[in-house]
Amino acid sequence: MLPDRISSYISDHLEVFTAELARFLSIPSVSTLSEHAADVRKAAQWVLEQLEKCGFNGRIYPTERHPVVLARSPEVPGAPVLLVYGHYDVQPPDPLEEWQTPPFSPDIRDGYIYARGATDDKGQLLTYINAVQAVLAVAGKLPLNLIVLAEGEEEIGSPSLSKFLADHRHELRADAVAISDTSQFAPGVPAITYGLRGLCYLQMDVRGPRFDLHSGSFGGIIHNPAQVLADVLHKLKNPDGTVAIPGFYDNVLIPEQWEREEMSAAPTDLEALKNYLGVSELVGEPGYSVTERSSARPTLDINGLWGGFSGEGAKTIIPAKAGAKVSMRLVPNQVSGEIDRLFTRFVSQLCPPGVSVEFTGLHHAEPVLVKRNTAAMLAAERAIEIGFGKKPRFKREGGSIPVVNMIREHLEQENILLLGWGSPDDGPHSPNERFSLGDFHRGIRSAAALLFEMGK
Numbered sequence: 001m002l003p004d005r006i007s008s009y010i011s012d013h014l015e016v017f018t019a020e021l022a023r024f025l026s027i028p029s030v031s032t033l034s035e036h037a038a039d040v041r042k043a044a045q046w047v048l049e050q051l052e053k054c055g056f057n058g059r060i061y062p063t064e065r066h067p068v069v070l071a072r073s074p075e076v077p078g079a080p081v082l083l084v085y086g087h088y089d090v091q092p093p094d095p096l097e098e099w100q101t102p103p104f105s106p107d108i109r110d111g112y113i114y115a116r117g118a119t120d121d122k123g124q125l126l127t128y129i130n131a132v133q134a135v136l137a138v139a140g141k142l143p144l145n146l147i148v149l150a151e152g153e154e155e156i157g158s159p160s161l162s163k164f165l166a167d168h169r170h171e172l173r174a175d176a177v178a179i180s181d182t183s184q185f186a187p188g189v190p191a192i193t194y195g196l197r198g199l200c201y202l203q204m205d206v207r208g209p210r211f212d213l214h215s216g217s218f219g220g221i222i223h224n225p226a227q228v229l230a231d232v233l234h235k236l237k238n239p240d241g242t243v244a245i246p247g248f249y250d251n252v253l254i255p256e257q258w259e260r261e262e263m264s265a266a267p268t269d270l271e272a273l274k275n276y277l278g279v280s281e282l283v284g285e286p287g288y289s290v291t292e293r294s295s296a297r298p299t300l301d302i303n304g305l306w307g308g309f310s311g312e313g314a315k316t317i318i319p320a321k322a323g324a325k326v327s328m329r330l331v332p333n334q335v336s337g338e339i340d341r342l343f344t345r346f347v348s349q350l351c352p353p354g355v356s357v358e359f360t361g362l363h364h365a366e367p368v369l370v371k372r373n374t375a376a377m378l379a380a381e382r383a384i385e386i387g388f389g390k391k392p393r394f395k396r397e398g399g400s401i402p403v404v405n406m407i408r409e410h411l412e413q414e415n416i417l418l419l420g421w422g423s424p425d426d427g428p429h430s431p432n433e434r435f436s437l438g439d440f441h442r443g444i445r446s447a448a449a450l451l452f453e454m455g456k
């Protein structure tokens, strides 16, 4: 629910909220560039000030690079606790010449606010603060306990967050975590993201002779590491595109019927997609739609490979070594460590005597599937319906969101609500990033409704 007076207050104060967003967006808090370190601190300070004005008790915690803001609302004894995570750092704005207006001089045109960070993630983070302002202005107190956690290193991979979460896990205990850093299902169709794929990413280095050899003198008597690499990579997949590693699919959870129906409702203009990608065919596992293949089924991809001579002209050698980087996107209930073991065992068996293969793990992340019918999820569903005037769709993402796994691991929290107010065409990380003021408004309403729905 959202009391009428609060709903009216939000509508009446949109200009004020938009002006606040413009101020937030004008701080060039680019986390990857050291010359902007002071700006990142300034953005942290700005977030804390907004929360302190709402009576929150908080502070800025320094890390090795950019600080974390942690603030807590005045206690409402016995009421549930909601933790909101967001980030106040942004991507670099380059290439600057492609921006119609400067990236840190927010410009409003055609119902959008254009600036770096508009949708990712300043605009979305601010919706919660604006919601709190509206609730406090009308009702004088919040219906629940709210903790806001905002970091300044998301765009550089959150290097300090794991430790921060582990160190502060007692202060971060909550009934649910809300993250608004994803997008809607399609423009105007809100979404709750309930699934993320995991990742098992390895490098394999195949080694043969001690040094590159003359292929005329030695060709035909030893294994060529580049050939071995090609043979092995070829055997990782079946002709129909499925992964050939024994045991790879053993723990794969088949999407439930409601999920398949939800996914089949995704807009699938395959011709437009092919045009966009510049390919004449889409491929993939038989029996699954494009949406299912790209979010609910596991994959294996060669991300890079090397070996031997690739310069201009000819050089007749048998290379001493060759290698490849291979990543597998995982789905529930695959476990990255187990897949790593299956992969290395299979590849080791395929490598013939006379060459050696060495593996380096590059990145492991577990897949995520948030339960659909928990109290928190149902509260979020109702809140979005109130805020957007229509029910959200439930979707899975093909990638992973590192912070989600960090929260699961360090806070032992499974009630993670990925509520995207942005639109898929907002252009995060691109020139002319924008956030629709309509979505901003609906996001504030949804965030306010979530406080009440969770507070029940």
Ligand SMILES: [Zn+2]
Pocket: 087, 120, 121, 154, 181
């Ligand atoms: Zn983001």
